[in-house]
Amino acid sequence: MAAYLPHTTTFFSPTTTYTNQIHTLLRFKPSITHPPKPFPVLCSRRPDYTPNHISDPNYVRIFDTTLRDGEQSPGATMTTKEKLDIAQREFLYEILGEVIKAGATTLNIPDTVGYNWPREFGQLIADIKANTPGIENVIISTHCQNDLGLSTANTLEGAYHGARQLEVTINGIGERAGNASLEEVVMTIKCKGGLLGGLYTGINTRHIVMASKMVEEYSGLQVQPHKAIVGANAFAHESGIHQDGMLKNRNTYEIMSPEDIGLFRSNESGLTLGKLSGRHALKAKLFELGYDIDGRELNDLFWRFKSVAEMKKVITDDDLIALVSDEVFQPCIVWKFGDVQVTCGTLGLSTATVKLIYNDGTEHISCSTGTGPVDAAYKAVDLIVKAPVKLLEYSMSAVTAGIDALASTRVVIAAENDHTTTHASGEQMARTYSGTGASMDIVISSVRAYVGAINKMLGVKQQSTVNKMV
Template sequence: MLHDPNHIYIFDTTLRDGEQVPGCQLTTPEKIDIAKDLERLGVDIIEAGFPVSSPGDFQSVVELSKAVDDVIICALTRANKNDIDVAADALQYAKRPRIHTGIGASDMHIKYKFNSTREEILERAVAAVRHAKSHVEDVEFYAEDAGRADLAFLAQMVEAVIAAGATVVNIPDTNGYCLPDQYGSKIKYLKEHVKNIDQAIISAHCHNDLGLATANSIAAVQNGARQVECTINGIGERAGNTSLEEVSMILKVHHQAFGNLTSNIDSTMFTYISRKVSEMMNMPVQPNKAIVGRNAFAHSSGIHQDGFLKHRENYEIIRPEDVGLEEADIILTARSGRHALKHHLERLGYHLDKDTLADTYQRFLVLADAKKNIDDEDLLSLVQQ
């Protein structure tokens, strides 16, 4: 599988890892609806489910494979023959199928989850990749809990699975444990110590237990990872996964720092798809969430509002329209300045002279102290007074 070294492959797992959140289960038609939007958004890979886990998941992978045209459809398995056979069966209609198989890489997992040894785990990893390769050309291998794995053993495992035919090697920070410099140096170590690493794409799959999923994913990209596994709104088990919209906008805002790296993501769809996933999965987005939160482009402090109204770039590094919002919000609160009040009155068609504005502003402050949200009706009554 040839890959473009300047392309960041966006692997969306909203429908697999994201859907594992209690209360977020989707029906197959709902999954297809979201998958078609993800295809329009420009993701490269959609992880459609874990086929062996339930008949519903199996059916979802089958139907998504039929519904989607250009995107790679990926199915998750454990490192055993039956899981892989079931996944291959579920992917039979996919135009571009991928099997995602793997096993624990940390001594903690090897000992306490698999009750096994490094040697045995290595054999099982290689056997799983070979078996998956007999079904599909595109095989991704995940080294579970790589974040806490011994570096030399991890490199040995990665080398072995690439030799067995893995096209992508996923280095998950399964527990969201790593600091960005630790995770980045892990990726760098693999780039420098795995002799066949040029034959595969390194993938970052980070969890947000310490709030570092996005930072860790970016550190991975800076050190040579070329696939990022993420979800819309950063949803996922426990504290969630890497947020797709955050990674995408970091690459866009800091494009000079990332050289020629590009993705196919159409960021103007973010607001729409964020709200849709939030509603369908019954997962509210926190108002201060980066990029897609309700307050992400809301300015309420008077100093900020004044600076913003004079020159947007004073307080905006992303334009709201870049993420599909019509415009930034100048929110009126007791903290707002007269520049913000003037802006809203002019929006409503009132152009007050300096003295009248000063008088209206004093009455506005009294009202704003008594009332949390000032709306257009409040402004009209202030002017009419």
């Protein structure tokens, strides 16, 4: 249980769209602000924001905690004895009444270890609403963990019984088994709002896929294919009888349209991309995949696409997604990858020559040896950047099948002797930075990922220096 006081409330302004929140907080800056698309708006007008009051009793405030990786908001702390005492309902009502008197605007009722059955949790919310003095002056909030796979069900049951703020995370990321998933909660309320008493969220659901992809890229936490709403298989139909039904009427096996969440069906346009494809075809295909990219980002991505298309006969959707991750979802550039040349094999020591371009346009070249081509290339990068780092994680996967598949690389690094992050428990931890890269050459893919992670680290340090000077 946590009681939020006014100065700790950190909600987004109701006039800010959800996409803009994600773009701002994840440092993704489109080069052009696009006018609204001509599709129907799939969100409702949100009531004006008041911390402790919602004018429309059917409106549910969605409180996205993704950027805290699912941690609970700061709140009151209690001793072991107080936690045992609060298990007694009458004492719970009493202490909640006291924090309301103290000025709390939101009462957060969590299922911290994900142990509650939906009926239990819903009844808890109903009892708190019925028995807590002054409850009409605050908002009841929920924060449900997914240890038994019931976080979404518990969250919805809480909303049905009176909670009007729901703490959720995009893709359900969070501690242990994760938190209630934003997309599952929002789309369930959208699809079944009538059975929930007419509840609505005001979320524009067409931004769900894009937000999911951005969180996946920045967190490095891959969405499982069978994840509800945003998984790769969520709208795939393989069974013969299902395919027959879909061809006759999509509503036969789809309770929602993929377009409702910003996903446009692959190949509906009949486009097959190759080396002769132009910018317009690339942009249309990207839009099918949920990416609305234009301006400089589209131009940079187009030339990366052309370089890959020269070596592959057909560019798949997965290839494009990997290229978008490598070219668009990147931090502010301090060092730009230029070239890399390696020599390796069983007859001698692996060597690498790397060229990086600094943000002022100057080129820097360095050579190094290593236990393999990637190790040699990373050491050459270190000689140029001169920012000691530790490589914590390195992983690579083939984006598609075949000898001409793109390689997608992800690395996690930490600056040496850097202990600037404080965990919720008070423990000092080294801050980590991730980077992704994609190329048909595994060494190039690896170097791109490494440089991307270093750029994140240097960007944070530069911003920290600027803040200290202000």
